[in-house]
Amino acid sequence: MNFIYVLNGKKIKNTLLIVLISFFTAVLLFTQNIVHIPVFSVKDGPKAIYKGENGIALTFDLGWGDERAEPIIETLIKNNINRATFFLSGSWAERHPDLVKKIVENKFEIGILGYSYTDYTSLENSEIRKDIQKAQAVFKKLQVKDIKLLRAPTGHFDKRVIQIANQYGLTIVHWSVNTNDWKNPGVNKIIENGSKARNGDIILLHASDSAKQTKKALPDLIQRIKDKGDFVTVSDMMTNGKVHTTLVP
Template sequence: MDRVNKKNLITGFICIVVLGLSLLGGGNAALSVWNQNVRILNPAENKELPIYCVDTKKKEISLTFDTAWGNEDINQVLKILKKENVKATFFFSGDWVQRFPADVKKIAKAGHDIGNHGDNHKYMTRLSSDEQKKEILGAHSKVQAVTGEQMELFRPPYGDYDENVVKTARQLNYEVIQWSVDSLDWKDISKQDIIERVCDNKKMENGAIILMHTGTVYTKQALPVIIKRLKSEGYTFVPVSRMILTKNFYIDPEGKQRRK
């Protein structure tokens, strides 16, 4: 049997069942069967997913830095961002905050987004729900003690997540943020490779979220080139908190946040 005929038979069968239930048990029973069928056809409908990028008509993108290693390049990165008038989003580990509180204050004072990267940079999926909460709240309390700010964005270390990690973070009033464009700067690839991985990435589009790191070898060298080139292509850099939707949205199976 060819696919078209098979599909028609299945559709016809569903219609017969729905009609029969409508006659026997009323519209609610029919609607229940239809809803169940929709859920079967859309298995990711109710799955908890993080945000990888945003569906937007604006030529806006977000530059993010995972900040969990050294601080030797922080001043250069901040200087570049200030010169280019770019506000970024920094995801701090609690350990980094404890080691470099003055830098945390400096970043916050410059008006950049501050996000949570876990207390000790652990693989979140290897932890129990209680341990996950401890990791998130540990970093939260350290940042709050240093800056007085309440964080609302969480990026799991290594991008390691499952549905339980997302649920746990949202129970703590955090939105989980991943990325759609990966610079791979943490691998200490060359300046030119970093530039090409970001600027020539097929996912570089409106609503893209770029992943970079502090404490790396070539990020500070590639950063001004990346910013200038993407600006020349018409993009505007905004912090993640300004780009994502906060209500009336859903996240599709590809991780793109869309308006309902």
């Protein structure tokens, strides 16, 4: 009997080992799947996008400053990039109508970065609406038509912001690759960060005066990623394939 008991004990241990291995494997697979769950979307409602399927979208946030924007625009033109998206604050656009015109004339896309550079998640709904309306009025006055994209100032948003943007016919656009160029980490670091981009990625860059190294980093960054996908605007990306959306609490 003791012999039989030992055999059963071994079988029990083996069974428990198999169960434990299966359990941890399931946990690992579940965790990996969570990583790929879209983040930033309102269930059964308006959505924010952060990634697409086809092309690579260079996007530039531009909320303030007088010095960096035009050299960055010129660098894109010099490197034969005619598909990129500039998210402009209404207050900046109001002060630089000549550069807004230059962006449009060179076939770059314009999205809204609010009017004033304020964190929308800290505002009441009425204040968010007022800021969006004020920005739209500026672009209408500058004869920039058919703007459909909004990037939340500071990059922070919640489901309220998504829903309000949708009421104005705007889609919130986030990003999948952050160069952190506004931190001025060094030209090589900006290139390294941006070079992580793959086909379908939306890259965050800046053209405000705080981004002192972006212009110098752009030519090498463009060379490193140009074979990974065609350069497109965010709207091109939305039109030419599926886009990934994200969950907002």
